Amino acid sequence: MSRLEGFPPIALPHAHTLILGSMPGAASLAAGQYYAHPRNGFWRIVCEVLDIDPTLPYAERARLLAERGYALWDVLSACRRKGSLDSDIEPESMEVNDFDAFFAAHAGIARVFLNGTTAATLFKRHVAPRLAAHIAWQRLPSTSPANASYSLADKLATWREIVR
Structure with missing residues (x-):
């Protein structure tokens, strides 16, 4: 299985909020765009x-x-990972982004929102222990079409938290 590489962040120096997924899926990697799968609700919601x-x-x-x-x-x-499901990521192959450098370059980040359970679990394990105390973080329901337990309307209602 080949090694998949994610994307650089979309961020400006004045960023106040960071939204994190786990790893781009196959459609996103092929398109070179975050959340490119047509059934993923991320862009509609945001x-x-x-x-x-x-x-x-x-x-x-x-x-x-x-x-x-x-x-x-x-x-x-x-x-x-074979396919696009987070559950198919090979644990021993995971490489975490350089959050120390990111937060140093974006010192105004005060909130982090995690798109789904896997992103939250990975963040909690690999990033949160070194996170500055002033940065709050929260898991939101995944916008992935695989997360069928939430309707698009329910996801939208919950994701409104990013503007509060």
């Missing part, structure tokens, strides 16, 4: 919450997200 037109091209949505002070990244920088 665009609704932040009043961004969801029909804009990816680069424009990403730019507006960053301009509004939101950063987007993943906990893992690389791993081996």
